Amino acid sequence: MILIGFMGSGKTTIAENIARELNVKCLDIDEEITKKYDTSISQIFSKEGEEGFRKKEFEVLNSSLNKDAVISTGGGVVTYKASLELLKSQSKHKIFYLDAPFQVLYDRIKGDDTRPLANQDREKVHALYENRLELYKSAGDFTIDTEKSIFEITQEIIDLND
Numbered sequence: 325m326i327l328i329g330f331m332g333s334g335k336t337t338i339a340e341n342i343a344r345e346l347n348v349k350c351l352d353i354d355e356e357i358t359k360k361y362d363t364s365i366s367q368i369f370s371k372e373g374e375e376g377f378r379k380k381e382f383e384v385l386n387s388s389l390n391k392d393a394v395i396s397t398g399g400g401v402v403t404y405k406a407s408l409e410l411l412k413s414q415s416k417h418k419i420f421y422l423d424a425p426f427q428v429l430y431d432r433i434k435g436d437d438t439r440p441l442a443n444q445d446r447e448k449v450h451a452l453y454e455n456r457l458e459l460y461k462s463a464g465d466f467t468i469d470t471e472k473s474i475f476e477i478t479q480e481i482i483d484l485n486d
């Protein structure tokens with residue numbers, strides 16, 4: 325399965341929980357990017373801009389999709405056409421969109437200097453959120469309301485994936 329959703333929606337934590345519960349591997353695309361290129365996400369953004377980051381993200385996503393793992397993606401993966409098409413065209417994994425209201429997400433991510441796109445004015449982050457909503461919905465097979473416990477979210481996704 326693949327988890328998508330905005331920054332702060334809990335993709336990484338929930339993917340780890342699901343993986344532990346099902347005894348499968350957990351693969352975090354951001355983490356794979358930093359391992360493969362031996363640098364931080366912020367460094368990639370500052371050296372190569374968002375476009376450079378998206379290309380690397382696409383490469384890593386592309387080489388991860390054949391793995392039997394719970395895959396946690398970065399929040400902007402759906403904004404890059406090639407990555408969005410890749411997600412939509414694969415059939416190995418069901419895709420779960422983790423949904424939460426903007427303010428909840430913003431309170432979790434504001435000022436996080438490891439997330440270049442969260443570390444800017446509220447209005448700009450809000451615009452990103454608004455622009456992405458339809459993309460998340462179009463890519464997701466299921467929309468998961470995350471305003472409940474991590475335990476409940478984990479179980480819901482496991483049940484839907486069966």
Ligand code: S3P
Nearest residue numbers: 330331354398399400439440441
């Ligand atoms: C991004 C989200 C981040 C990371 C990068 C860009 C985005 O991942 O991929 O900073 O464009 O929303 P998380 O969603 O795990 O924070």
